[in-house]
Amino acid sequence: MNDAPAPFGAPAETASPGEAGGFFETGRPRIGGLLHPIRFDGTQTAVLNAVADTLIPPDPAWPTASEVDLVTFVGRYVTPSGYRNKHFPFAEEDAFKAGLDRLGQSFVDGDVAARTEAISALEKAEDPLFEQLRALVYYGYYSRPVVTLAINRNLPAGRDYHGPPLPYGYLQTTEPWDEDLLTQAQENGSYLETDDVVRVDLSQLSWTK
Numbered sequence: 229m230n231d232a233p234a235p236f237g238a239p240a241e242t243a244s245p246g247e248a249g250g251f252f253e254t255g256r257p258r259i260g261g262l263l264h265p266i267r268f269d270g271t272q273t274a275v276l277n278a279v280a281d282t283l284i285p286p287d288p289a290w291p292t293a294s295e296v297d298l299v300t301f302v303g304r305y306v307t308p309s310g311y312r313n314k315h316f317p318f319a320e321e322d323a324f325k326a327g328l329d330r331l332g333q334s335f336v337d338g339d340v341a342a343r344t345e346a347i348s349a350l351e352k353a354e355d356p357l358f359e360q361l362r363a364l365v366y367y368g369y370y371s372r373p374v375v376t377l378a379i380n381r382n383l384p385a386g387r388d389y390h391g392p393p394l395p396y397g398y399l400q401t402t403e404p405w406d407e408d409l410l411t412q413a414q415e416n417g418s419y420l421e422t423d424d425v426v427r428v429d430l431s432q433l434s435w436t437k
Contacts, residue, residue, distance in 0.1 A: 275336055296369060306364075
């Protein structure tokens with residue numbers, strides 16, 4: 229079990245005795261992710277920026293993905309080494325960095341076609357790194373204020389777009405049920421098995437205007 233305190237900016241771990249690591253988060257993630265993001269070396273940073281420009285190709289009318297500091301955003305939402313994250317996209321530092329190292333400098337030096345082929349290969353192989361990179365790049369890019377302004381400027385339907393409706397978005401509707409909530413539901417309500425549902429006979433009802 230990891231006896232170290234949870235990273236600053238995150239709730240304490242909740243590992244059960246005898247289990248390795250522990251959950252990095254027990255509730256909703258903090259606004260903005262970790263206060264101190266994990267660090268990437270020079271090559272890993274270059275790979276992240278190259279991935280961003282591959283998934284979101286540069287366009288003169290829009291901010292360039294590699295120039296809106298997505299690396300810091302990614303660092304805030306990748307789980308630090310020694311912890312397990314139960315929140316999408318389930319990116320853990322050691323495995324995530326190893327994936328970036330596999331892509332390496334050859335990915336950074338490749339042209340658009342070569343980079344696209346490398347990303348497509350990850351997707352076809354159902355490599356978890358693909359989903360993690362796609363989610364972090366898309367969420368990071370469209371959370372940037374400069375991109376929100378570009379949406380306002382470039383899209384007729386985006387004139388009044390202002391980003392997430394609440395500080396935590398819609399997390400309150402997607403969090404899993406825990407045992408306490410299930411117990412309360414059993415105490416205050418009832419449950420009918422699907423096989424016990426019967427059709428109500430409405431044939432004897434009369435309708436009036």
